[in-house]
Structure formats: structure tokens, C-alpha cells
Amino acid sequence: MKFLFAGTSRENGGAEAHFVTLTQALAAAGHTVEAVVHPDAPMAKALAGSAVRLHAGRFRNVFDLRGYRATIAAARRLKPDWLVGDFGKEYWPLILIGRLLGIPVALFRHRLKPMNRLSARLVARCAQRFFAVSEYARRDYIEHGMPAGRVQVLYNPVDMEQCRPDPAQRAALLQQLELDESALVLGCFGRLHAGKGIYTLLDAANAAMAQEPRLHCLWLGDGIDTQRLRDSIAASPFPARHHQLGWVADAAPYYNALSLLAFPSIATEAFGRTPVEAQACNVPVLCSDAFGIPETLQPGVTGLLLPPGDSAAWRDGILALCDDATCLPMAAAARDFALQHFSTPVIAAEFVRQLGEAGR
Template sequence: MKLLFVGTNPENTGAASHFVALAQAMAAAGHQVGAVVYPDGLIWQGLSQSEVRRYGARFRNVFDLRGYVAVIKAARQLKPDWLVGNFGKEYWPLILIGRLLRIPVALFRHRTPPMKRISAWLIPRLAQRFLAVSQHARQAYLDRGVPGSLVRVLYNPVNTAQCRRDPRQRRAILHSLGLDEDAIVLGYSGRMHRGKGIFPLFEAASAAMAEQPRLHCLWLGDGPDAPALRALAAADVTAGRHHFLGWINDIHPYYSALSMLAFPSIATETFGRVSVEAQAAGVPVLGSDLGGIPETLQTGVTGLLLPPGDVAAWREAILKLCDPALLASMGAAAHDYVEQHFSMRVIASRFLQILTGG
């Protein structure tokens, strides 16, 4: 099958990561894949080591005629069986181009806030495939009146080879942080703002540190509330055990350094790619029991689901996972779980089924 993905967002977002991983997955499965993407942007760079053919374009909005020309030119070269879109600004252009060139269109929706009324009604009905990235997101669209028959679910694929645990990387990262190899490392990766639950996590982690001297917290990310969190940590007695590395474009090597990952959001998440990636590396996950997060792990087996913002519950869960035997068993189960449910091979096969009517 020939697929032309269109995604000209320059930013590093969850939808961008999904775009790269799905395009790579379909190419690895033997399909001919092209991608119209922002030149030298993060998606362009992410596809640089794959077999996906890249076409540079800047699609600023629905009225950008240069974007239409670029997509039509790429489509005439590749002659795709499907056009695939991931970003809202390209929904209408892809539907119009699909009608013009008589190519079916598959559109992914990564967010649950409502679209404008006309778009919310027409886009799921005009696209030949309209896909949500979680059951939680699908239900949100159904609650707004989209017929259930029009919304399919396809989870984010994860390159499990890219997430493979590497003991050498673990040793190197721990050494760079001044930590012993027997350190227990709780990790957070993502945007730093209150809705992500970073402040309750800090309280829970600091309280757990009072009982577990080998426990450290590794903070990967940045955002509007990062300065406040850093100041809070600097004033705490556990200051030397909270390590802030800022924004990391490629966090995959850092999964090897983690003993467990926290996904503590108190605002609803559509999915949770970082949860799946961590588990692919054999890292158990502590996740908030809301939104799409429960769909990313097997509670009690590959991690634990916890009440959002409940500092006492999170403290107890962190201490529970400080048990080496539990960490080892959950880590092994986590890796297998991701291979069975979120690997590139599994998601590529499911996407093909969806496109061909399965």
C-alpha cells in the first residue's frame, strides 16, 4: 500500500511523535510511505533515518495555497492509496485534496476539546476514516454527537528497539548525576505545568525520600511552572535528590536510568505516550487514574493507577515500588505488555486492517 502522510507542524508534540512513529511503522511493514512535513523541523528530523520519503512544505493554515500545491505535487509523484493527516489545520485541506484527486483520507484526532461546530459535524463524516488515539478520546467524540460507527481507535505505536534498556547508558547517566548504581530513580518526563501534577508528585517523592535514602527523582522537561518547582526543590531538605535536566529532545536513553516513571497528571490526558515508552524499556509506571492514562498500562502488573493529586497515595506507591523484586517483575511484564499491544508491528497491522475495512 502507498501512504502519503501530511503534517507540517514544526513543534515537538505528542501528535508529532505519533506521526513519526506511525509513518516509520508502516514503512517498516513494507508499505511505500511519503510524508509532507515542515523542512528541517522535528518531524523531518525524526524521519531522517527511516525509509519514508520526505517532501518539504509549510502549511500555515487552511487557506495556504502553497501548502495545497505541495501536497498535490507529492500525491501526483507517489500516487498514494491514502492521505493521512494528524493535525487540525490540515483536516480541511486534505479532505478537499482527497476529493480533487479521488484519494481517500484518514484523519487522526489527538485532542478532546471540541472543534468548531461545523468542522466537528462535517470532518468525521467527510473523511473516509476518522481515528481517535484512545477509547477515552473516542467516547468524548461520541458524547458530542459523532456516530460511533465513524470513530475507530488506533493507539500510538512505539519503536521498542529505540526504547531498549541499556545497562551501560544507565551507569553513564547515574555517574553524570553523581549517583551510585544502586540508586532508585523515580522519573518524570514532560511539560511542567500544574495540570501535569508535578507539585503533588514533588510532595509525594520528597515524603518517600524521608523513608528511602536511595530514592532520587529525575525531572526531564520544561514549562511555565518549572521555575516554581525548582525553587520549591531548592528550599527543601531533599534538594540534592531532585535532579532537573531541562527539556530533552531525545529522552529514550534516559529510560535506562529510571527505576520507575511517574505520570501524575491532574488534568485529563488523551493518552500517554511516555507511559508506553517507559514500559517498553522495562520501567514500571505510576499513573493517574483519569483520561486515557489507564489504557497505557496494566494496573497491578506493569504499574499502578492512583488517585490524581493524592499525595499520600502516591507516596505509598513510590515506596512500594522501591522493592527490587517488585520492580523486576513489573518491569519484565511491562516490556512484554508493550510488545503485545503498542509495538510498531502490532499497530501497523491494525492500521492496515482499519484502512482496508477491518
């Protein structure tokens, strides 16, 4: 099949990671894939040199003619079987271009924030396929007016070659952090703001550190609460056992430093890419039992679900995974679970299968 993706976001979040990974997965599966992207965006840099041919384009909003010109020109040259979009500002442009050129449109939504009432009712009806990234998100969209029969689920793909266990990398990272091999490293990766549950985790980690002297915490990412978290760590009982590295362009290698990963979000989450990437590296996870997050793990097998905002429960969960009897079997099961449910070949094949059903 031939696909033309359009995504001119200049951000570097989960939707952008989905765009990059899915386009590369389809290309790796033998499909022809091209993409209209902002030339200065992280997505353009991530796809540069890949099998995905890039076209420079910009959609500042639904009325931006620059984006229409670039997308129409690319579509007329490629003659794709599908136009695909990941971002709200390109929904209506792709629908209009699809109608103009007679090309079906598939759209993804990664947020739980409701669209306006008119778009909620019409977008999924006007596109030939509309994908939520979790069952929870699908239910949410339907509750906000989307027609149930028009919304499908396709999980976020994760590149299992990029995220894989690497003992040598683990040793190098522990050395970089000045930790010995016996250290137990709890990771929290992503945007640093209160809605991500970072202060619940900080309290829980400090309480666990009081009982487990080998425990350290690795914070990777930045956000509006970066400095507040740094100040809270400095005032905590164990500041030297918290390692706040800030934002890094490629977080994948750092999963190998971890013994366990926490995803303690208290704000709404449609999905959770970070727990899946951690499991791909044989790292068991602790996740909030809320929103779309429980769909990212196999509870009791590859990790634990915990009540969001409950620092005592998170302390107990951390200590449970500091015990080899609990942690090691979960670590051993984690990568197989990620492979079966979220690997790029699995998601690319399911995407193509669902698009095929649209024409029946």
C-alpha cells in the same frame, strides 16, 4: 500500500512523535510512505535519512495555498492509496484534496479539546477513517457530536528498538548523575506545568524520600513551570536528591536510569506515550487513574493506577515500587506488555487492517 502523510506542525509533542513513528513503522513494514512536512520542523529532522520520502510544505491554516500546492503535487506523483493527517489545520485541506483527486483520507486526533460543533459533526463523516488514540478519547469525541460509527481507536506506536533496556547505558547515566548502583530513581518526563501533576509528585516524592534514603527524582523536560519547579525543589527538604535536566532532544536513553516512572497528570490526557516508552525499557509505572491514561499500562502487573492530585496516595505508590518484591515482577512484565499492545509492527499492521475494512 502507498501512503502520503501531511503534517506541517513545527512543534515537538506527542502528535509529532506519533507522525514520525507511524510513518517509519509503515515504511519498515514494506509500504511506500511519503510525507509533506515543514522543512525546518523537528519532524523533518527526525525523518531525514529515513525510508520516508519528504516533501517541503506549509499549512499555516486551512486557507494556506502553499500547503495545497505541495500536497497535490506529491499526491499526483505518488498516486497514494491513502492520504493521512495528524493535525487539525490539515483536516479540511486533506479532505478537499482527497475529494479532488479521488483518494481516501484517514485522520488522527490526539487532543481532547472539542472541535467546533460543525467540524465535530462533519470531519469524521467526510474522512473515510477517523482515529482516536484511546477508547477514552473516542467516547469523548462521540459525546461532542462525532458519529460513533465513524470513529475508530488506534493506539500510539512506540519504537521498541529505540526504547529498550540497556544495562550499560544505565550505568553510564547513574555515573553522570553521580548516583551509585543502589539508587532508586523516580522519573518524571515531559512538559513541566501544573496540569501535569508535577507539584503533587514533588510533594509525594519528598514524603517518600523521608522514608527511603535511596530514592532520587529525575525531572526531564521543560515548560511554563520550569523555573517554579526549580524554586520549589530548592525549597524542599531534599533538593540534592532532585535532578532537573531540562529538555533533551532524545529522552529514550534516560529511561534506563529509572527504577520507576510517574505520570501524575491532573489535566485531561487523550493517551500517555511516556508510560509506554518507560515500560518498553522494563520500567514499571505510576499513572493517574483518569482520562486515557489507564489504557497505557496493565494495572497491578506493569504498574499502579493512583488518584490524580492525591499526594499521600502517590507517596504510598512510590514507596510500594521501592520494594523489590513489588517492583521487580512489574519490571519483568512491562516490556512484553508494551510489545504486544504498542510496538510499531503491531500498530502498523492494525492501521492497515482497519484501512482495508474501510473499502469493504
